[in-house]
Amino acid sequence: MLLRFDERVIGLAVVSLILSTLTVLTIAREKVESPLEVLRNEYPSAIVANQRATFSFAVVAREGFEDLLLRFSILTQKTLRPEDLVDPQRQYSAEDDPEEVLNNAVKVAWLRNQTEWLGIRPEKFSHTFEFQGIGCRMVLWDYSSILESLSGQQLALRAPLTYGAILDENGGHYYFEGESGFFFIPQKNVVSLSIAHNTDQTGYLRDDEVRPESKLPISQAPRGVLNYKAVKKDDTFTVTFTVDPRAFPASFASTPLPGRADISVVQVIRAYLDGVLLDQPIINIMA
């Protein structure tokens, strides 16, 4: 017997087909804005001696990755003496390339001289921002990653391999030096540090304040490089630390020159997803 379908049944079947197809296509075409979303990036506006300050950084993975590397670097402004400069008479204008400030530093020139012939090149980044109403252009050179892979992480993490220079709109120039790490001279300045992957949290305290049953000593904390494998969608990563700056690096430039922006410390946070830098580094400027 030939089955005769009611037109309403056919209509219902067609509507069901279209709706389920649209539903599946909608799910299939779901797009995430950014594969890694910054949930929190808090830092103090100024670093003041003997005054506690807290940094907090959190991200969530919006999709899965094989490899996530978070690299924290901390740079401080340095006052260069004439003997630290290739050309002590060098003047800058607002139109100059900030790289020229780096090229004029003896230390950077020496490092370039020692590494270029071996094919070792730094990672380079540029950043434009306004601080205290003054427009600034910044460059960063970082030898950390390449020298970590060639000389070993333990050696590279203990040398100042990150350099920065800023030229402001008035032609003022600033030189920065730093290394991988959450904060400079961590064993003296970091009061507490917490690193968490989802609910798996590890805490660190000053070496002389550690109790055996609780946290680990700061001296055993990672030096600003956190590497996670097989990251799943919606995994969260949080780093929180409190500093009480008591010791400052040699030649630390704590007093701004007249007409210059008061920039003392620069924190750089980079996220590498499967080896590729996510956008540009996050650069936090502090007085």
Next chain:
Amino acid sequence: MEGSVALVLVLGMMAVIVWAPTVDMRPTVFLYSGTDSGFAEMLASVLEAAEGIGSDVRVVTKPDLLALATALPHTECVVIYCSNAAEIGDLAEPLSAFFENGGGLVGLGAVCYEPSAGQLARRVFPVRANVSAQQYGTGMRARNYTEAQDTEISLGLPDRFQLVSMGIYLSGDEAGNYVEVPGAYSVVYRDEATGAPIVLTSESDAGGRSVALPGVWVVSNSRVDAYYGNLVRDENFIRLFTNSVRWAAKGSVHFSEASRDFEAKIEEANNKQARLREEAQKARERRTVSRVLLLSGLWAAGLLVCAVVIKKVVLVQIEAGF
């Protein structure tokens, strides 16, 4: 004719491959002697003239450059002479890391003295010196070296010899008498007057080597007997110093490990991003295929449910006369 052109092209390509520049990474010894680089310059000349070293020799005039040198792959050995804490600066951590990660070091003077060098005098140059025996008065200021054991460092040297010096840094009691501190080190020569180690070697678990020379204490004034220029002219010092550098440089592993397959490592470092990106792309493709299969399954299941509902609920009611 075409065959000849092809042959020339192939030969040309082969020539390019054969002549492709390769990195000749030579081992380098870096020397630093505090604010007065004159002593380091003279020590560099000694090394350049010595047989069996065969490394490039570079003098650095600032402690921060020496810290950078410890992070370089071609650094084979670091030679450091300091006379006070200010000259050592923040070097303790990078030099300790260099030693503990397979580097070679030779330390002279106050780098063996705990009040000036801190952990360097404990971990790298484990003299653990807490007192200094400085010589005053008339007569030539010198230390007498007496052999404690026959090693590569004492090769070609007499059992007993004298070197000009202002004094020695040693581990001692309140009266300044030598007190032996147990530790993982070997004494090659002892100071005759105090019995304290005056040439001491140490090795780290990762293959680092250090030689401590706490009896090298010199001045920059050429009118003084303990002038460093007088020391570097002494044949016994030249042999002691070059033997020490050779033992530390050639026996430590940092350079040999960093230079092994160096070009491949550079290429790997440069290609790491591309490789990780490729792996990630493959992983993403795998995830996409899984997702499409899952969604297709869900879609088919949904359609099946629709068909069942139509047949069992809607058609039944229509056939029943609604």
